[in-house]
Amino acid sequence: MKVCVYTLGCRLNQCESEALADAFAKEGFDITDEEAGDAGLYVVNTCTVTAKAEQKARRMIRLFAKSGASVVVTGCYAQMAQSELEALGRIHVVPLERKSALLSLPRHIKDCAAAGMSLEESLPLFTGPESSVFDYQASSFSYHSRAYLKVQDGCDNSCGYCRVHIARGPSQSLDADEVIRRAMDLEGAGFNEIVLTGVNLTMYDHEGAGLGGMMLRLIPRLKPSTRLRLSSMEPDHIDEALIEAVSSPAVHPHFHLPLQSASQRVLERCGRLYPMSHVEWVVKQLRAARKDPFIACDLISGLPGEGEAEFQETVDFIRGNDFAQAHVFPFSPRPGTALEKARDRVSERVRDERAQVLRELSEDLHQRYIKRQVGSEVEVLLESRKDGAWQGTTGNYLKVKVEGVEGLVLDRGQIVRGILKAPGLVSLS
Ligand code: SF4
Incomplete structure (x- = not known):
C-alpha cells in the first residue's frame, strides 16, 4: 500500500x-x-x-x-x-x-x-505504546535532501498571539550526548547537511548548557565536510556561546529570527519580554561571526497596539539592519490566546496595507542581498535534477541552478562548491 x-x-x-x-x-x-x-x-x-x-x-x-x-x-x-x-x-x-x-x-x-x-x-x-517527543528518528528522508534532527520541543514563553506553546506544552531538550549520537548516525547514513530543529530551538537547555554549548560539543565530532543548518532562532536566548558556535564554517551562514515586530512597545504588548537592544546585539554579532550571512525574519503586521509610529520602527529596523528576507503574516487572533480579544486591534485594511509594505520591503532587500553575493564562493546542497540541470540551495539559502557539471557523477544530497555567477546560477567550473 x-x-x-x-x-x-x-x-x-x-x-x-x-x-x-x-x-x-x-x-x-x-x-x-x-x-x-x-x-x-x-x-x-x-x-x-x-x-x-x-x-x-x-x-x-x-x-x-x-x-x-x-x-x-x-x-x-x-x-x-x-x-x-x-x-x-x-x-x-x-x-x-x-x-x-x-x-x-x-x-x-x-x-x-x-x-x-x-x-x-x-x-x-490503534492505541500505540507510551512514547516520547524525542522518539522521532528518521534514517531516511523521503521528502527532503537534508536530514532533520529534533533537539527541542515545547516552549516556556507565552507570546500573546501564539497557540503553539499551548499545544506543545513546556520546553524539553534532548540529552546532548544523544544529539551527538543521532547526528553521527545521520552522517553515517550519508547525510551531508543536518538541520537542528525545535519549537523554540534557542530554549535548548541540557544540564545548563544551551544550544551554543551543545553545538560546541557536537561540531568537533562531525566530519569536516558536514554542515549544520539552524531552524528558526528566537532571539531572547541567543548568547555568546551560540555566537561562537555559529562562527564555525560547519554551520551554514543562514539565520532566521522570528522577530514579529521591532517595536519595543508592541513586543511588550505581546508578552515578548526581551529588549530590542538585545536583538541589535544579536544581528551585530551574527554579522561579525560570518561574512554577509543570510539573516531573515518573521514579521506579523497589525499586531494589537501597533500604531503608525510602531510600524515605522519595524520598517526602519528591518531596512537599517539589512535583513535578507522577511516572511510576513497578517495578525489574526487565535482562539485561546492572550490577544484573542484584544481591544487595541488594528483594522484589517491597515493590517493588510502594512503587510504589503513589508512584503515589498522584503523583496527589495532580498534582491539586494542576492546581487551582492554574485561573484562569491558558495556551497550548494543538490536537491533535484530537472532537464539535466541540478537545482539546489546554497549555504546562505539561495535557490540556484548548477552549471559546469558535465562529466561529474553527482548525487542528490551532495554538497558542491562553486561561484555564484549570476542570481540563481552557480558554476562549478
Ligand atoms: S511564538 Fe515562539 S517563543 Fe512565543 S510562545 Fe510561541 S513558540 Fe514560544
Whole structure:
C-alpha cells in the first residue's frame, strides 16, 4: 500500500513527518506524495499557527477522504480541535500528545492485516505504546535532501498571539550526548547537511548548557565536510556561546529570527519580554561571526497596539539592519490566546496595507542581498535534477541552478562548491 505523509507548518513538523514516513518505509510501505494522489493512507500532520494553516488542513483532509483513502490526522491543530476535525468525516484523529506513538502505526496495520482486518478496521484499534517527543528518528528522508534532527520541543514563553506553546506544552531538550549520537548516525547514513530543529530551538537547555554549548560539543565530532543548518532562532536566548558556535564554517551562514515586530512597545504588548537592544546585539554579532550571512525574519503586521509610529520602527529596523528576507503574516487572533480579544486591534485594511509594505520591503532587500553575493564562493546542497540541470540551495539559502557539471557523477544530497555567477546560477567550473 502507498502512504503519503502530508505536512503543514514548521520545520519541526517536517522533521517529525520524515520520521513517520521512515517508519512506514521500514515496514515495507511505499511512500508517495499528495500530488500523485495514489495513497491508500494519508497521515496529515497539521499546524495551528494561523487560521489559514488550519483552513488548508481541513481542505486537504476533505480532499484525501473524498479519494476513498483512509486519513489519520495529527499535529498541533489536531491537539487543539479534535472534535472539529472528527466532524469532517471518516477521519482518525491522533492528538499531538500521542503523535510519536504513530511511529508504531505501520507495525499495527501490518499485524491487523495479517489477522485479516482491513485498514479501516485496524485504525480505530490503534492505541500505540507510551512514547516520547524525542522518539522521532528518521534514517531516511523521503521528502527532503537534508536530514532533520529534533533537539527541542515545547516552549516556556507565552507570546500573546501564539497557540503553539499551548499545544506543545513546556520546553524539553534532548540529552546532548544523544544529539551527538543521532547526528553521527545521520552522517553515517550519508547525510551531508543536518538541520537542528525545535519549537523554540534557542530554549535548548541540557544540564545548563544551551544550544551554543551543545553545538560546541557536537561540531568537533562531525566530519569536516558536514554542515549544520539552524531552524528558526528566537532571539531572547541567543548568547555568546551560540555566537561562537555559529562562527564555525560547519554551520551554514543562514539565520532566521522570528522577530514579529521591532517595536519595543508592541513586543511588550505581546508578552515578548526581551529588549530590542538585545536583538541589535544579536544581528551585530551574527554579522561579525560570518561574512554577509543570510539573516531573515518573521514579521506579523497589525499586531494589537501597533500604531503608525510602531510600524515605522519595524520598517526602519528591518531596512537599517539589512535583513535578507522577511516572511510576513497578517495578525489574526487565535482562539485561546492572550490577544484573542484584544481591544487595541488594528483594522484589517491597515493590517493588510502594512503587510504589503513589508512584503515589498522584503523583496527589495532580498534582491539586494542576492546581487551582492554574485561573484562569491558558495556551497550548494543538490536537491533535484530537472532537464539535466541540478537545482539546489546554497549555504546562505539561495535557490540556484548548477552549471559546469558535465562529466561529474553527482548525487542528490551532495554538497558542491562553486561561484555564484549570476542570481540563481552557480558554476562549478
Ligand atoms: S517563543 Fe512565543 S511564538 Fe515562539 S513558540 Fe514560544 S510562545 Fe510561541
